[in-house]
Amino acid sequence: MKTAFSTLVLVLRILVAGVFIFSAILKLTDQAGFLDDVQGFGVLPYDQAYLVALVLPWLELLCGLAVLTWRYSAAASLLMIGMNGGFIYFIRHALQQGREIDCGCFGTWVVFQNHDHHLIFLWVLMVALAMVFVRTFMMAQYDD
Amino acid sequence: MQYEGAKKEAVGIVGAFTRLIVNCIIILGVSSALAGISYLSMNSMPEFADGRLGTGEITLEEAQAFSYPVWIDARSSTEYAEEHLQGAILLNEDAWSELLPGFLVVWREQDVVVYCNSMNCNAARAIARRLRSELEVPDVHVLQGGWQTIKESDLPLEKGR
Numbered sequence: 128m129k130t131a132f133s134t135l136v137l138v139l140r141i142l143v144a145g146v147f148i149f150s151a152i153l154k155l156t157d158q159a160g161f162l163d164d165v166q167g168f169g170v171l172p173y174d175q176a177y178l179v180a181l182v183l184p185w186l187e188l189l190c191g192l193a194v195l196t197w198r199y200s201a202a203a204s205l206l207m208i209g210m211n212g213g214f215i216y217f218i219r220h221a222l223q224q225g226r227e228i229d230c231g232c233f234g235t236w237v238v239f240q241n242h243d244h245h246l247i248f249l250w251v252l253m254v255a256l257a258m259v260f261v262r263t264f265m266m267a268q269y270d271d
Numbered sequence: 272m273q274y275e276g277a278k279k280e281a282v283g284i285v286g287a288f289t290r291l292i293v294n295c296i297i298i299l300g301v302s303s304a305l306a307g308i309s310y311l312s313m314n315s316m317p318e319f320a321d322g323r324l325g326t327g328e329i330t331l332e333e334a335q336a337f338s339y340p341v342w343i344d345a346r347s348s349t350e351y352a353e354e355h356l357q358g359a360i361l362l363n364e365d366a367w368s369e370l371l372p373g374f375l376v377v378w379r380e381q382d383v384v385v386y387c388n389s390m391n392c393n394a395a396r397a398i399a400r401r402l403r404s405e406l407e408v409p410d411v412h413v414l415q416g417g418w419q420t421i422k423e424s425d426l427p428l429e430k431g432r
Contacts, residue, residue, distance in 0.1 A: 159404075198294070199294050199297075201287075201291055202290075203294075205291065205295060206295060
């Protein structure tokens with residue numbers, strides 16, 4: 128049972144790493160476009176939107192790589208949970224305001240049929256990240 | 272024995288939390304450093320000031336104060352054909368190359384105001400950003416509220432292409 132769970136978490140680490148690295152690369156190839164997307168949420172003033180558009184892609188890339196390592200996996204998954212939670216919040220906030228938004232998460236490579244599908248994807252991702260975090264954090268307690 | 276075991280476990284948990292926080296800070300720090308380096312060396316982001324001056328939103332009253340501005344409709348050609356602001360030029364990313372000459376014919380370095388079809392859609396910002404970066408049009412503005420604001424105003428509208 129324990130081995131099966133460990134194997135599952137390993138697979139999940141690879142999958143979430145792939146999602147975040149892919150998303151980061153798409154954003155880094157068009158950061159100006161991502162800035163437009165962040166402003167489109169209508170939540171952050173321009174200064175903060177600029178900072179998010181500048182730093183977030185690099186954070187995604189680094190977390191995607193770090194989650195594959197043993198030492199930084201727990202920290203990376205925790206930060207990914209934070210980012211994912213932010214995406215969910217901003218999308219729901221924008222939808223409640225009736226805004227047409229494109230979160231810019233995957234550019235035109237992955238297009239969700241509607242925002243509900245997008246949110247479902249993000250919630251599934253959240254569950255996967257939670258499992259990774261719990262497992263890697265539990266194992267970290269036994270590191271000296 | 273049990274006390275020693277519990278103490279050891281507590282120390283392990285505290286240590287794990289400490290390592291977690293430290294590693295989070297390391298990841299955040301390295302990300303910020305990479306972002307700073309890329310901003311300084313790669314020009315991957317538009318200039319910070321451009322967003323404040325050029326692609327910031329303006330109200331309809333502010334737009335009407337400009338002297339003979341060029342109005343750009345950044346919506347789809349179908350929406351444009353259904354109805355648009357009288358005199359507005361269609362220019363969207365779907366047919367940028369084909370529609371751009373129509374803008375260049377009328378633009379004489381006056382202010383440009385771009386609108387799209389909802390409260391806060393990205394199309395107008397994208398068009399404004401491209402006009403600034405590719406054509407060096409200095410005075411480009413995005414209309415706050417977009418098409419909705421125009422519909423609610425008393426500005427003349429027209430149909431067709």
